[in-house]
Amino acid sequence: MQSIIQEALKYTEQEKSLAGADNDGGFDEFGQPRIVIIGCGGAGNNTIKRLYNMGVENAETICINTDKQDLDRTRADKKILIGKTLTRGLGAGGYPEIGRKAAELARGTLESVLKDADLVFVTAGMGGGTGTGVAPVVAEVAKEQGAIVIGMVSSPFKVEGSRSQKAQDGIEALRKAADTVVILDNQRLLSHVPNLPIDQALSVMDQIIAETVKGLTETITEYSLINLDYADVRATMGCGGIAVMMVGESKNQNKSQEVVKAALNHPLLDVDYRGATGCLIHITGGPDMSLQEAMEIGEQLTYEISDEAKVTIGARVLEEYEGRVRVMAIMTGVQQKAGGFSATSTMNTASVRSKDVNLSASRDNIIDFI
Numbered sequence: 001m002q003s004i005i006q007e008a009l010k011y012t013e014q015e016k017s018l019a020g021a022d023n024d025g026g027f028d029e030f031g032q033p034r035i036v037i038i039g040c041g042g043a044g045n046n047t048i049k050r051l052y053n054m055g056v057e058n059a060e061t062i063c064i065n066t067d068k069q070d071l072d073r074t075r076a077d078k079k080i081l082i083g084k085t086l087t088r089g090l091g092a093g094g095y096p097e098i099g100r101k102a103a104e105l106a107r108g109t110l111e112s113v114l115k116d117a118d119l120v121f122v123t124a125g126m127g128g129g130t131g132t133g134v135a136p137v138v139a140e141v142a143k144e145q146g147a148i149v150i151g152m153v154s155s156p157f158k159v160e161g162s163r164s165q166k167a168q169d170g171i172e173a174l175r176k177a178a179d180t181v182v183i184l185d186n187q188r189l190l191s192h193v194p195n196l197p198i199d200q201a202l203s204v205m206d207q208i209i210a211e212t213v214k215g216l217t218e219t220i221t222e223y224s225l226i227n228l229d230y231a232d233v234r235a236t237m238g239c240g241g242i243a244v245m246m247v248g249e250s251k252n253q254n255k256s257q258e259v260v261k262a263a264l265n266h267p268l269l270d271v272d273y274r275g276a277t278g279c280l281i282h283i284t285g286g287p288d289m290s291l292q293e294a295m296e297i298g299e300q301l302t303y304e305i306s307d308e309a310k311v312t313i314g315a316r317v318l319e320e321y322e323g324r325v326r327v328m329a330i331m332t333g334v335q336q337k338a339g340g341f342s343a344t345s346t347m348n349t350a351s352v353r354s355k356d357v358n359l360s361a362s363r364d365n366i367i368d369f370i
Contacts, residue, residue: 032058032221033118033119033220033221033230034060034116034117034118034119035058035059035060035117035118035119035120035121035217035220035221036059036060036062036113036114036117036119036120036121036142036147037051037056037059037060037061037062037120037121037123037213037217038061038062038063038064038120038121038122038123038138039061039062039063039064039074039076039123039124040064040065040122040123040124040130040131040134040135040138041064041065041066041092041099041124041125041128041129041130041131041132041134041135042065042067042070042125042128042130042131043123043124043125043128043131043154043202044063044064044122044123044124044125044131044135045063045064045065045070045071045074045076046074046202046206047123047152047206047209047210047213048061048062048063048074048075048076048123049063049074049075049076050203050206050207050210051210051213051214052075052076052077053075054210054211054214056213056214056217056218057217057218057221057222058217058218058221058222059213059217059221060077060078061076061077061078062076062077062078062079062080062113063076063078063079063080064079064080064082064103064106064130064134064138065079065080065081065082065091065130066081066082066083066086066087066089066090066091066092066098066099066102066129066130066134067087067089067090067091067092067130068081068089068090069089070091078113080106080109080113082102082103082105082106082109082134083098083099083101083102083103083105083106085105086098086101086102086105087102091129091130092128092129092130092133093129094128094129094163094166095129095133096128096129096132096133096166096169096170097133098129098133099128099129099130099131099132099133099134100133100134100136100137101133102130102133102134103133103134103137103138104137107137107141110137110138110141111141111144111145114138114141114142114145114147115145116145117142117145117146117147118146118147118148118230119147119148119150119220119230119233119234120138120139120142120147120148120149120150121150121151121152121213122135122138122139122142122149122150122151122152122153122174122178123135123151123152123153123209123213124151124153124154124170125153125154125156126153126154126155126156126166126167126168126170126171126174127155127156127160127163127164127166127167127170128163128166131153131170132166132167132169132170133170135151135153135170135174136170136173136174136176136177137177139151139174139177139178140177143177143178143179148179148233148234148237148238149177149178149179149180150178150179150180150181150182150237151174151175151178151180151181151182152181152182152184152209152212152213153170153171153174153181153182153183153184154183154184154185154186154205154209155167155171155183155184155185155186155187156186156187157186157187157190158187171183171242175241175242179237179238180237180238180241180242180243180278180330180332181241181242181243182243182244182245182330183242183243183244183268183269184205184208184209184245184268184269185268185269185270186202186205188266188267188268188269188270189201189204189205189268191266192204192266208245208247208268208328211328212245212282212328212330215282215284215314215316215328216233216280216282216314218316219282219314219316220233232312233280233312235278235310235312236278236279236280236310236311236312236332237278237280237330237332241277241332241333241334242269242271242332242333242334242335243330243331243332243333243334244267244268244269244271244273244330244331244334245267245268245269245328245329245330246263246264246266246267246268246273246301246327246328246329246331247262247263247266247268247326247327247328248260248261248262248263248264248266248326248327249262249324249325249326249327250262250324250325251323251324255285255289255293255324255325256293256294256296256297256300256325257296257300259297259325259326259327260297260300260301260327263301263327263329264301269334271331271334271335272334272335273304273305273331273334274304274305275305275306275333275334275335276305276306276309276331276332276333276334277306277308277309277310277332277333278309278310278311278331278332278333279301279302279305279309279310279311279312279329279330279331279332280312280314280329280330280332281297281298281301281302281311281312281313281314281327281328281329281330282313282314282315282316282327282328282329283297283298283313283314283315283316283325283326283327284315284316284318284321284325284326284327285315285316285317285318285321285324285325285326286317286318286319286320286321286322286323286324286325287317287319287322288322288323289315289317289321289325293325294313294315295313297325297327298311298313301327301329305331
């Protein structure tokens with residue numbers, strides 16, 4: 001058995017060196033899934049700017065805003081100013097109905113940029129005018145084009161008063177249009193970074209969203225030893241409803257146990273995840289991360305969810321992660337606890353299958369959290 005293992009390791013190194021070779025086998029016409037990442041409003045544009053600066057492979061970044069000044073300050077592959085006749089480029093003034101009307105007037109433009117998209121991420125801050133009003137319209141148009149749509153939005157702090165109701169209404173509208181909506185609660189972010197200045201704390205939220213989108217995108221489109229493909233993501237994220245993101249990192253000796261504990265103890269939304277209908281797990285580790293460790297992380301994270309849930313695991317191996325491991329998990333179809341945003345939804349049960357586990361690995365660059 002040892003000789004077989006040694007031979008396997010030798011050929012693995014050879015195959016790594018050939019991974020980037022020009023050997024498409026004549027299948028160019030099939031291409032890759034078209035992935036579009038759209039930021040709506042100020043908060044969404046901040047996330048896109050972070051993604052653009054980090055560099056995300058095989059995806060197009062788009063910023064949409066009613067505020068020309070804010071749009072000028074951001075960076076993206078494409079920028080779209082909407083509602084020119086409504087706001088004269090001065091923003092929606094905190095009124096979601098103005099943001100939505102501006103998006104409706106620009107529906108033709110949205111249809112054009114989303115044509116042939118396979119996977120669309122829609123990111124926004126809920127509670128303001130542009131992001132809250134525009135994001136649901138973008139999701140509607142993307143769905144009409146046949147894409148899987150994943151909303152990734154942040155909810156306001158408790159002290160922001162009336163923005164909370166606007167956020168709840170916006171999330172409900174987005175939930176009806178998108179396949180899955182991942183909510184990241186700024187209030188719960190405080191438990192992670194209680195002493196940071198507010199601009200730096202919000203920058204952490206941008207980083208969480210940006211790294212998650214980048215990681216998922218590049219794990220789908222970049223070379224991987226065991227492929228995590230678009231069909232896996234479509235089956236998992238197409239389950240519908242509200243989703244929660246869990247983030248954990250560990251440098252301890254028992255990394256697989258500690259990273260799961262960190263993730264489960266610090267979800268970015270107050271939910272009961274045990275009824276989740278799907279789970280997408282993204283693991284980043286160093287060359288020292290074993291297959292067994294990756295699978296243990298997946299098993300422990302999903303221990304309490306339904307055996308019928310669709311579970312997909314992607315893992316990346318990065319040199320700079322030597323001695324540590326990070327996990328980001330998105331659990332779909334969760335139920336929020338009393339007092340939070342409504343998570344009641346009709347699940348797309350046709351896409352819920354028995355619990356499968358897929359493991360992929362790719363080698364990319366990633367920027368650490370702030």
